[in-house]
Amino acid sequence: MGxxxxxxxxxxxxxxxxxxxxxxxxxxxxxLIAYVGKEANAPKADAVIRAKGLLxxxxxxxxxxxxxxxxxxxxxxxxxxxxxxxxxxxxxxxDMPNTVPPVxxxxxxxxxxxxxxxxxxxxxxxxxLFPPDxxxxxxxARAGAxxxxxxxxxxxxxxxxxxxxxxxxxxxxxxxxGLPVAFHAEDPLLIEASSARAEGGPVEAFVSSHPPEAExxxxxxxxxxxxxxxxxxxxISTPEGLREAKKAGFTVEATPHHLxxxxxxxxxxxxxALMDPPLRPEGAVRDLREALYSGLLDVVASDHAxxxxxxKMGPNPPPGIPGxxxxxxxxxxxxxxxxxxLAELVRLLCAGPADIFGLDRGRLELGGxxxxxxxxxKAKTRIRATDFKSKAKYSPFDGLEVRGLPVITVVNGSLAxxxxxxxxxxxxxxxxxxxxxxxxxxx
Ligand code: DOR
Ligand code: ZN
Ligand code: ZN
Numbered sequence: 001m002g003x004x005x006x007x008x009x010x011x012x013x014x015x016x017x018x019x020x021x022x023x024x025x026x027x028x029x030x031x032l033i034a035y036v037g038k039e040a041n042a043p044k045a046d047a048v049i050r051a052k053g054l055l056x057x058x059x060x061x062x063x064x065x066x067x068x069x070x071x072x073x074x075x076x077x078x079x080x081x082x083x084x085x086x087x088x089x090x091x092x093x094x095d096m097p098n099t100v101p102p103v104x105x106x107x108x109x110x111x112x113x114x115x116x117x118x119x120x121x122x123x124x125x126x127x128x129l130f131p132p133d134x135x136x137x138x139x140x141a142r143a144g145a146x147x148x149x150x151x152x153x154x155x156x157x158x159x160x161x162x163x164x165x166x167x168x169x170x171x172x173x174x175x176x177x178g179l180p181v182a183f184h185a186e187d188p189l190l191i192e193a194s195s196a197r198a199e200g201g202p203v204e205a206f207v208s209s210h211p212p213e214a215e216x217x218x219x220x221x222x223x224x225x226x227x228x229x230x231x232x233x234x235x236i237s238t239p240e241g242l243r244e245a246k247k248a249g250f251t252v253e254a255t256p257h258h259l260x261x262x263x264x265x266x267x268x269x270x271x272x273a274l275m276d277p278p279l280r281p282e283g284a285v286r287d288l289r290e291a292l293y294s295g296l297l298d299v300v301a302s303d304h305a306x307x308x309x310x311x312k313m314g315p316n317p318p319p320g321i322p323g324x325x326x327x328x329x330x331x332x333x334x335x336x337x338x339x340x341x342l343a344e345l346v347r348l349l350c351a352g353p354a355d356i357f358g359l360d361r362g363r364l365e366l367g368g369x370x371x372x373x374x375x376x377x378k379a380k381t382r383i384r385a386t387d388f389k390s391k392a393k394y395s396p397f398d399g400l401e402v403r404g405l406p407v408i409t410v411v412n413g414s415l416a417x418x419x420x421x422x423x424x425x426x427x428x429x430x431x432x433x434x435x436x437x438x439x440x441x442x443x
């Protein structure tokens with residue numbers, strides 16, 4: 001490449017490319033990366049972005065996002081959710097299926113994807129619940145599901161996954177079609193037993209009925225049953241759970257809130273720091289962060305789970321917080337403070353997610369999709385939830401000062417976000433599907 005004109009050149013940029021940082025120029029043609037290298041050798045371009053020394057990274061993939069919309073559009077919709085993504089420097093999100101109505105068939109997945117397609121400004125892939133019977137998995141794989149999601153503590157599927165044999169059979173069948181199975185791992189019996197003893201207000205009661213042991217016990221059960229299968233454990237919150245999951249050969253995800261906040265925040269912030277699993281005491285958080293620094297995690301994901309402020313401040317606050325606009329700044333801060341190598345951030349947010357879910361994204365390479373984020377590793381900013389593009393304008397990180405800021409987000413070769421504003425037209429994002437044997441990547 002390098003001959004012919006490019007659509008867009010990003011000049012005076014540092015690029016994380018092939019494992020190291022080089023200074024030069026990135027050119028984009030037809031939504032693909034056409035050139036990376038010295039400015040002197042770059043093709044001419046129709047449009048130019050002067051990046052003034054910003055650092056370009058492959059577009060991050062957030063594998064755990066609740067975009068809502070449809071029956072829950074008042075919490076978040078496809079446009080606001082993906083706007084929140086690109087404002088947070090995220091170019092691809094994987095959407096969770098606990099929607100209204102839920103996603104549990106290929107037909108439902110395609111219907112949801114059709115509604116999303118016109119509105120999204122970031123790329124979106126879709127999970128499904130297990131279908132009511134296993135034959136439905138073929139249709140789901142064909143529809144482009146990125147994986148199956150299991151809520152182990154409150155099965156939402158009509159398939160009887162409380163029966164261990166049935167669950168193993170189901171995971172095997174999904175894996176055979178190339179579908180990884182992602183688990184919210186909490187033991188329903190331990191939640192039930194702890195709920196019976198729980199006291200205090202709604203936040204206190206929720207936290208005490210979702211103890212660390214519920215996670216550890218669920219991971220042990222899954223480890224005994226599914227060792228060696230393609231299983232992904234969502235939002236790990238305990239070091240013991242992480243250890244057991246890794247021993248079983250599972251991939252493991254952690255959220256910024258479980259890495260950077262402790263259970264103290266429950267008393268301080270009440271429902272605005274309520275999520276499932278809840279935050280954990282200092283010791284567990286320290287160990288989890290140590291695991292992040294020593295490369296034991298496979299993915300960091302936000303579990304962006306927006307609810308309306310009225311719901312959060314009401315008598316029965318639902319668990320869940322928005323996270324798309326704080327994840328990358330919080331991790332860039334770890335890089336800026338030299339606790340996390342840049343290559344690790346890229347592995348956890350880009351290449352790792354792409355490998356687990358079989359996506360042709362998350363790498364900055366010639367001929368690949370031009371999904372990029374340009375970050376400023378020196379800029380100090382204060383997280384301001386009232387500025388979020390998400391409908392959920394609150395955050396337990398509100399007011400925190402961080403070093404490292406996404407400044408420009410490029411999706412499919414076009415500007416999606418620039419200096420505080422979402423500039424993409426709805427529909428810039430693509431509905432994505434995994435690369436499976438013989439399959440194409442685009443829907
Ligand atoms: O905090 C959470 N919120 N945890 C979940 O498992 C579900 C999610 C939601 O959908 O609100
Ligand atoms: Zn969950
Ligand atoms: Zn979730």
